[in-house]
Amino acid sequence: MAAIAQSPASVPTGYDIPTYNQIPETSFDLDWADLATLDLSLFDQPGGKEQLAKQLFKAIQNIGFFYITNFGLSQEDVDRQFSIGKEIFKLPIDEKLKFRAELEKGGYNGYKPMGLREIIPGVYDNTEIYNIPKFIPALEIPQPGIVNHNRPIIEGFARHIHDQIASKLLTLFAIILELPEDYFLKVHRYEEKSDCHLRYMKYHQRTDEENEKAGGIWSKGHTDFGSLTLLFRQPVAALQVRTPEGEWKWVKPYPGSITVNLADSLHFLTNGFLKSSIHRVVAPPPDQRNVDRLGVLYFVRPEDSLELRPVVSEVLNRLGYDRTTDNSAVGITAGEWVKARVAKGVDRGVARSEVGDQPIIGGVVAKYYD
Numbered sequence: 001m002a003a004i005a006q007s008p009a010s011v012p013t014g015y016d017i018p019t020y021n022q023i024p025e026t027s028f029d030l031d032w033a034d035l036a037t038l039d040l041s042l043f044d045q046p047g048g049k050e051q052l053a054k055q056l057f058k059a060i061q062n063i064g065f066f067y068i069t070n071f072g073l074s075q076e077d078v079d080r081q082f083s084i085g086k087e088i089f090k091l092p093i094d095e096k097l098k099f100r101a102e103l104e105k106g107g108y109n110g111y112k113p114m115g116l117r118e119i120i121p122g123v124y125d126n127t128e129i130y131n132i133p134k135f136i137p138a139l140e141i142p143q144p145g146i147v148n149h150n151r152p153i154i155e156g157f158a159r160h161i162h163d164q165i166a167s168k169l170l171t172l173f174a175i176i177l178e179l180p181e182d183y184f185l186k187v188h189r190y191e192e193k194s195d196c197h198l199r200y201m202k203y204h205q206r207t208d209e210e211n212e213k214a215g216g217i218w219s220k221g222h223t224d225f226g227s228l229t230l231l232f233r234q235p236v237a238a239l240q241v242r243t244p245e246g247e248w249k250w251v252k253p254y255p256g257s258i259t260v261n262l263a264d265s266l267h268f269l270t271n272g273f274l275k276s277s278i279h280r281v282v283a284p285p286p287d288q289r290n291v292d293r294l295g296v297l298y299f300v301r302p303e304d305s306l307e308l309r310p311v312v313s314e315v316l317n318r319l320g321y322d323r324t325t326d327n328s329a330v331g332i333t334a335g336e337w338v339k340a341r342v343a344k345g346v347d348r349g350v351a352r353s354e355v356g357d358q359p360i361i362g363g364v365v366a367k368y369y370d
């Protein structure tokens with residue numbers, strides 16, 4: 001009987017997810033960043049966590065970016081998310097605007113139309129964003145039909161990222177700092193309110209004239225706000241990371257990988273030992289300029305109520321990261337930090353075109369670079 005009740009006629013149509021085809025990688029030999037790759041399948045093997053923690057410790061001395069592989073999602077799982085993102089952005093603008101994020105109030109879940117951020121005076125961004133918060137009652141928001149219809153797939157994907165990927169990485173950071181293994185997990189619980197979110201992004205292709213006018217910049221140099229950012233692999237080269245020497249290096253989109261970067265909260269919690277690296281998005285190489293660049297990202301952030309006070313760790317003491325700097329976030333919570341950064345409108349919100357130090361909250365600044 002159940003089969004009859006679920007006859008095809010009762011299944012809403014129009015929200016099928018088409019197969020997603022990734023374009024070829026660039027044939028240009030760009031100045032790629034040299035980043036480590038962590039094989040997450042080692043995590044559950046005997047001694048694997050410790051081995052990964054050692055590798056990660058070495059990798060992050062220089063730059064807060066690395067790759068992970070074997071993270072428990074198939075290419076099909078990932079491509080399905082790219083396809084959902086593509087379908088969301090295909091909706092008519094009036095439909096998308098019904099779900100517009102309250103950026104001006106420091107909110108960002110929902111839709112961000114393109115053209116709100118001024119990149120240089122007179123040139124606005126080419127990026128549409130759709131952010132989905134954690135699937136917990138306190139954070140339910142109205143969503144377009146395509147999202148509601150595919151909710152089990154989207155929620156399953158987001159929860160896998162939290163439970164099977166972010167949790168492992170947060171455990172490795174605790175091991176590195178010689179803290180109890182669940183130290184960071186206790187302040188990144190899925191069921192608690194936090195600003196973690198899944199993001200679909202579409203950078204609209206630009207003409208050569210437009211690129212020239214914006215100095216090739218699609219998204220200015222910035223740091224991310226939370227703990228970790230996960231960038232699912234897509235083929236269009238455009239992301240660059242700033243080295244400690246101040247050079248911009250391209251981040252290569254390796255098949256089967258996720259690019260991970262550390263963000264502000266971990267930086268604050270460790271007095272800058274875990275580095276929230278500056279990165280930006282620029283015009284792709286010439287053989288990838290004629291496509292829109294779709295992104296699927298996951299932002300991991302601490303629970304809203306966590307004060308961003310540095311942890312007490314022998315490792316930080318030994319390495320000289322035991323002194324809280326002037327620009328620390330003592331007294332500021334993770335939730336306040338994100339809201340302040342979004343509302344100041346200097347990054348993903350309604351941004352202005354300043355570079356350099358931008359005061360955010362409680363005397364703490366965020367740095368912006370061209």
Ligand SMILES: O=C(O)CCC(=O)C(=O)O
Pocket residue numbers: 201224231238239279280281295297
């Ligand atoms: O699109 C990318 O590769 C990076 C995006 C990014 O930096 C961000 O959304 O914070």
Ligand SMILES: [Fe+2]
Pocket residue numbers: 222223224229279
């Ligand atoms: Fe970013």
